[in-house]
Amino acid sequence: xxxxxxxxxxxxxxxxxxxxxxxxxxxxxxxxxxxxxxxxxxxxxxxxxxxxxxxxxxxxxxxxxxxxxxxxxxxxxxxxxxxxxxxxxxxxxxxxxxxxxxxxxxxxxxxxxxxxxxxxxxxxxxxxxxxxxxxxxxxxxxxxxxxxxxxxxxxxxxxxxxxxxxxxxxxxxxxxxxxxxxxxxxxxxxxxxxxxxxxxxxxxxxxxxxxxxxxxxxxxxxxxxxxxxxxxxxxxxxxxxxxxxxxxxxxxxxxxxxxxxxxxxxxxxxxxxxxxxxxxxxxxxxxxxxxxxxxxxxxxxxxxxxxxxxxxxxxxxxxxxxxxxxxxxxxxxxxxxxxxxxxxxxxxxxxxxxxxxxxxxxxxxxxxxx
RNA sequence: UGGGCAUUAGCCAAGCGGUAAGGCACAGGACUUUGACUCCUGCAUUCACUGGUUCAAAUCCAGUAUGCCCAG
Numbered sequence: 001x002x003x004x005x006x007x008x009x010x011x012x013x014x015x016x017x018x019x020x021x022x023x024x025x026x027x028x029x030x031x032x033x034x035x036x037x038x039x040x041x042x043x044x045x046x047x048x049x050x051x052x053x054x055x056x057x058x059x060x061x062x063x064x065x066x067x068x069x070x071x072x073x074x075x076x077x078x079x080x081x082x083x084x085x086x087x088x089x090x091x092x093x094x095x096x097x098x099x100x101x102x103x104x105x106x107x108x109x110x111x112x113x114x115x116x117x118x119x120x121x122x123x124x125x126x127x128x129x130x131x132x133x134x135x136x137x138x139x140x141x142x143x144x145x146x147x148x149x150x151x152x153x154x155x156x157x158x159x160x161x162x163x164x165x166x167x168x169x170x171x172x173x174x175x176x177x178x179x180x181x182x183x184x185x186x187x188x189x190x191x192x193x194x195x196x197x198x199x200x201x202x203x204x205x206x207x208x209x210x211x212x213x214x215x216x217x218x219x220x221x222x223x224x225x226x227x228x229x230x231x232x233x234x235x236x237x238x239x240x241x242x243x244x245x246x247x248x249x250x251x252x253x254x255x256x257x258x259x260x261x262x263x264x265x266x267x268x269x270x271x272x273x274x275x276x277x278x279x280x281x282x283x284x285x286x287x288x289x290x291x292x293x294x295x296x297x298x299x300x301x302x303x304x305x306x307x308x309x310x311x312x313x314x315x316x317x318x319x320x321x322x323x324x325x326x327x328x329x330x331x332x333x334x335x336x337x338x339x340x341x342x343x344x345x346x347x348x349x350x351x352x353x354x355x356x357x358x359x360x361x362x363x364x365x366x367x368x369x370x
Numbered sequence: 371u372g373g374g375c376a377u378u379a380g381c382c383a384a385g386c387g388g389u390a391a392g393g394c395a396c397a398g399g400a401c402u403u404u405g406a407c408u409c410c411u412g413c414a415u416u417c418a419c420u421g422g423u424u425c426a427a428a429u430c431c432a433g434u435a436u437g438c439c440c441a442g
Binding site: 012093094095096097099124147149190191193194198234237238239240242243244245246247250251252253254271306332335338 | 394401404
């Protein structure tokens with residue numbers, strides 16, 4: 001009796017090829033399309049419908065059963081509310097990290113288990129490996145597409161059931177397989193934007209849910225240089241949308257901080273401005289994928305944003321809060337709300353959520369008054 | 371109402387008689403399952419205005435307008 005796998009079929013190439021590979025490996029594969037957001041984009045296009053159709057076609061071609069499941073309520077309650085709450089607090093959340101933690105590797109997993117599934121599978125570029133009785137999450141083999149960052153907050157229960165069929169492949173190889181099997185998704189462009197919500201004009205999207213309060217824009221030196229359209233529209237390290245040109249030394253401006261209480265946006269000029277760099281951060285809500293805290297202090301590497309290059313860090317813990325320091329490699333634009341994901345070589349150890357940072361130049365501490 | 375200086379794209383700015391640098395901003399695209407960053411491309415048939423000199427003017431001359439400075 002072959003093992004049953006419920007695969008998240010999104011209608012993209014990656015999960016399509018995952019289906020192919022699972023079948024080749026002899027699993028009983030069931031395709032499940034998740035519908036978690038019910039709304040057309042600003043052009044009136046509902047990408048979800050098209051994706052569902054593509055997913056269904058792939059399932060047909062491969063001769064696997066195909067169903068749709070609706071997690072709109074779960075997504076709204078557990079991901080979207082968090083997402084809005086973070087913005088309200090002046091932070092920049094990462095909804096897709098939460099989506100994996102709460103939906104794909106929780107709600108979806110529970111659903112699959114109820115259907116007597118042995119495993120769940122996803123088309124992520126990441127790998128699972130059992131080592132000494134623990135399930136480890138490894139980076140995807142294609143460094144350019146590695147998605148372990150987004151999976152850094154799932155635990156042993158989910159990992160013990162998870163299969164990432166394409167995790168050992170390069171994107172190019174995935175596309176080749178899709179072409180060989182003549183899947184309609186073979187040439188489909190990679191999807192971007194918030195998972196399930198899609199590509200949007202971000203500020204307009206946020207404005208539908210949150211009130212943007214315009215206010216003063218000041219340099220970190222304290223000079224008022226303009227107005228901002230609402231603190232929720234900016235993230236630390238951001239360059240586009242500040243609108244300052246021709247003043248100062250002529251170099252570009254970047255968002256350096258937010259003062260929520262005074263509704264002030266702080267900006268700094270020049271990509272090397274010290275106010276933009278931090279050397280340490282504190283984090284909360286740590287999730288260790290092994291579900292066992294390693295011995296601290298821990299030397300490892302970390303990413304503070306998706307696709308950021310790994311940097312060497314030291315992790316310590318004081319009074320329940322984690323401190324991640326990187327004195328040798330100052331990082332620009334480390335932003336509260338984002339996940340600080342820890343790695344030891346290819347193994348993803350887990351992540352915490354960035355709470356605050358310590359700047360390279362301590363005289364800019366006021367930037368923490370967000 | 372004497373003198374001096376300035377006026378180049380949204381902003382800053384090069385140019386000093388040979389047919390409009392550059393930067394910032396902005397727009398579009400690439401990259402990207404957050405949001406950024408980054409990268410690529412585009413962006414003054416025209417130099418405050420009107421005349422004149424010249425084969426040729428943003429560049430020289432005259433006048434006008436506006437702004438700044440020094441004297442009154």
